[in-house]
Amino acid sequence: MPPNKNVLLAAQNEMGRVSRFLASSVRRSDPCLINSGLPFTTQVSKFSHDLITCLVDGQACRLEIDRFEDAAFDLNQILATTLPTLERSVTTSGYTNEELLHELGLRKGDEVPFLLNELKALNERPRVTDLLFDGLGMYLKILPKNRTFSRAYNVVPVVNPFFHDGILKEFDQRELLDRALPKASDHSSATKSQFIRAVKLALVLTDRETDPVTYMDERTFRVYELERGITIAIYGMVPSRQMPLESYIGYTLFKNGYPAAYGGAWVFGERADFGINIFEPFRGGESGYLMCQLLRVFRQVFNVEHFEIEPYQFGLDNPDGIATGAFWFYHKHGFRPIDKELLKLSEKEVVRRKKNKGHRTSSATLTRFTESNMALTMKKDQRTGVYDITNKVKRLIRATYKGNRTHAEAESAKKFLKRTGLRPVHGPDEIRVLQEVALWAEALRVTDARKLALLKRMVTIKPIDPYGYQELLLRFFKKV
Numbered sequence: 392m393p394p395n396k397n398v399l400l401a402a403q404n405e406m407g408r409v410s411r412f413l414a415s416s417v418r419r420s421d422p423c424l425i426n427s428g429l430p431f432t433t434q435v436s437k438f439s440h441d442l443i444t445c446l447v448d449g450q451a452c453r454l455e456i457d458r459f460e461d462a463a464f465d466l467n468q469i470l471a472t473t474l475p476t477l478e479r480s481v482t483t484s485g486y487t488n489e490e491l492l493h494e495l496g497l498r499k500g501d502e503v504p505f506l507l508n509e510l511k512a513l514n515e516r517p518r519v520t521d522l523l524f525d526g527l528g529m530y531l532k533i534l535p536k537n538r539t540f541s542r543a544y545n546v547v548p549v550v551n552p553f554f555h556d557g558i559l560k561e562f563d564q565r566e567l568l569d570r571a572l573p574k575a576s577d578h579s580s581a582t583k584s585q586f587i588r589a590v591k592l593a594l595v596l597t598d599r600e601t602d603p604v605t606y607m608d609e610r611t612f613r614v615y616e617l618e619r620g621i622t623i624a625i626y627g628m629v630p631s632r633q634m635p636l637e638s639y640i641g642y643t644l645f646k647n648g649y650p651a652a653y654g655g656a657w658v659f660g661e662r663a664d665f666g667i668n669i670f671e672p673f674r675g676g677e678s679g680y681l682m683c684q685l686l687r688v689f690r691q692v693f694n695v696e697h698f699e700i701e702p703y704q705f706g707l708d709n710p711d712g713i714a715t716g717a718f719w720f721y722h723k724h725g726f727r728p729i730d731k732e733l734l735k736l737s738e739k740e741v742v743r744r745k746k747n748k749g750h751r752t753s754s755a756t757l758t759r760f761t762e763s764n765m766a767l768t769m770k771k772d773q774r775t776g777v778y779d780i781t782n783k784v785k786r787l788i789r790a791t792y793k794g795n796r797t798h799a800e801a802e803s804a805k806k807f808l809k810r811t812g813l814r815p816v817h818g819p820d821e822i823r824v825l826q827e828v829a830l831w832a833e834a835l836r837v838t839d840a841r842k843l844a845l846l847k848r849m850v851t852i853k854p855i856d857p858y859g860y861q862e863l864l865l866r867f868f869k870k871v
Contacts, residue, residue, distance in 0.1 A: 392555045392646070392676070399552060410538045428542035428596045434533040436598050440510065440524040441517075442605045443531065445591060447504055451540040454503045455532045459488050462528035466491055469523050473509040488527075503531065515819075517631055533595075545592045547585050549648040553620030559680050564724055567683050568769070572691040575613040586614060586624055590643045593650035597670065603641020603655050606632035611857055615688055620647040621681065623688050630820035630854035635827050636777045638857040642688070644681055646673060652681055656689050658857075660864045662697040662774040663689060666704060679724055686767070693861050696769040700726060702761035716752060718760045730763035775868055783834040803829035811847040820854035842867055 393399040410430040413419050424432040435457050438446075446454060459466075467482040470491070474482065481494055492502050506529075513520040538544045578586070587609060594604055603626055611627035622645040627638060637659040644652040651673040657664040667685065669678055689695050705721055706712035722741075728734045737760065743750050792799040807829035808815060816825055828846040837843060845867045853860040 392558075393552065394556065395554050396552075399554075406543050410541075410543070414538070426598060430538035430541040430543060431535050432541075433535075434596070434598075435530055436533065436595070437528075437530045438595070438600055439605055440507065440520050442591070442595070442600055443503065444507055446533070446595070447507060449588075451537060451592075452533050452535050453500055455499045455534065456489075456492075456502050457530045457532040460528045460530060462488075463526035464523060466527060469527070470509060473512060540592065540596075542596050545589050545596060545650065546648040547582075547589050547622070547645060549620070552647045558676050559619065560677070562680060562683075564683050567680075568687050568690055570687065572687060573616060576616050578614060583609075583612060583614075587612060589645070589650060590624060590626075590653075593643060593653060593670075599653075599668075601641060601653065601655060602632060603628055603639055604643075604653070607641070610855070613692075617684055617687075619677075619680070621645070621684050622648075623685060625688065625692065627857040633820075633854065636780060636831070638853075638860060640689070640693075640857060642685060644685060646681075652685070654685075656693075656695070656698075657777075658689070658693050658695060658861060659777050660774060660861075660868045661695060661770070662699070662776055663693070663695045665689070665698045665700055679720065683724060690769070692858070694865055697774050698726075698767045699729070699764045700766075701764055705761065705765065706757055707761035712761075713754050713757050716757060718757055718765075719752070721765050725767045726765040727767075728760060728763045729766050733760055733763045736760075780831050780835065784830045787830065787834040799830065800826045803833045807832055807846075811843050813847050813850065816850060818854075821850055824853045825850045 393402065413424075413429060413431040418424065419431045420433060426434050426436070428434075443454070446452060466488040467486065471479055471482040478495075481491065484494075486494055492505075495505075497505055506524075506527075510520050510524060513523070533540075535541065587607070590607075591604055594600055606628045608627050608629045611625075613625050615623045615625075617623060623642055624645070625640055625642045627633075627640055633639070634657065637657045639655055639657050641655040642653065643650055650670065652667060652669045654666040654668050656666070665686070667682055669681065673681070686698060689698075700721060701707075703709050704712065705717040709717075712718075718737075722737065728737055736756070740752055740756065744752075788794060788796055788799045792802070804825055807813070807825070810832075813825075816822055828849055831837070832843065832846055837846065845863050849860060849863050852863060
């Protein structure tokens with residue numbers, strides 16, 4: 392958030408000096424710098440199979456095994472199912488994980504690619520791969536090859552940085568949410584790759600991971616250039632990792648090219664559950680403005696009129712949320728408890744705060760607020776949520792199919808194909824969506840030809856296009 396070009400250049404020059412020092416110094420391996428995110432310093436972390444595969448395929452770092460900790464599986468057990476038959480006897484010799492890798496002739500730097508390759512046979516069953524890989528309890532040592540693998544240099548190019556003459560804390564939130572969103576930027580494939588790389592490294596460098604980032608479907612990646620140096624990237628997930636019925640859309644917010652916030656929204660028709668995480672250096676200041684810009688994007692791209700946040704965001708099992716009074720941050724920007732009693736309690740507390748400017752809400756009261764979600768609603772009418780459908784599906788399976796879920800899926804799909812004239816589908820992703828919408832149609836007794844036609848189209852659209860799928864949902868729930 393530089394005030395002018397001179398300050399920006401001075402900061403960049405000083406960061407360059409620090410980087411050159413670390414590149415040539417033995418301090419880059421100093422234990423106190425591990426996981427600092429500074430250029431050329433070591434990181435020790437534990438990530439998923441897919442994210443590690445991305446790091447191995449990249450050019451910015453090399454990976455070594457640091458240790459195995461709290462493992463659910465022994466490496467012998469896993470390799471006994473993947474090694475060539477003539478090598479499997481080595482897994483019965485009682486070796487530790489480290490000894491086994493040594494016995495297989497693997498050097499440091501080769502071990503991680505070897506393990507990833509061994510699990511390739513399970514690519515069509517990704518959740519089994521996750522189970523086995525996570526069960527190893529393997530922590531990696533990530534060794535940067537250049538300064539781009541650092542928080543200071545994990546940036547996207549900015550032609551015209553925004554210079555600050557102050558911090559924007561007060562603004563017309565509704566005007567911002569209604570302000571027309573510019574079209575998604577038409578970036579070259581090279582620039583798009585820079586954005587995607589920055590999105591992934593932003594989490595790696597802070598020892599975090601989210602499903603939309605790890606399992607990103609790059610075909611769905613969109614970038615919106617907004618005011619005050621803000622750029623927002625949104626993206627969906629590959630078909631095999633998608634949620635049932637709803638679309639889990641991830642985002643990364645950039646400020647003057649630096650990743651400043653990340654999270655996602657679980658979008659379903661006009662409603663969405665929303666989660667936000669602001670990186671520590673960007674907290675306070677313009678946090679409210681950043682969040683409202685995110686809400687603006689999701690509202691206008693997906694036509695969402697009702698956002699909900701879960702209690703963890705403002706204190707449930709989150710002491711920092713209670714200590715900082717995060718409830719009032721969301722309240723200031725229009726979110727209210729959905730529980731009527733807690734809503735009344737919050738209104739009484741608002742009166743107290745107005746009468747006494749020094750009044751602080753007690754921890755006990757803030758903790759009570761975490762008994763309910765909070766919602767920001769632009770329209771008052773009720774909207775269907777995923778749980779409204781899944782609850783009826785559960786009742787259907789118990790009452791009609793005696794709890795036999797396999798039979799319920801097969802029979803519902805058969806009825807759906809007959810009613811809609813849809814030809815049988817064969818791909819695993821389309822089959823999964825077919826089973827979902829077929830159960831939906833039967834449980835809610837959908838007989839309207841228009842709605843059945845929309846459900847039919849969802850079978851092929853949902854796996855590949857979350858934006859097109861959302862349009863179908865909006866039309867399905869539209870009152871005509």
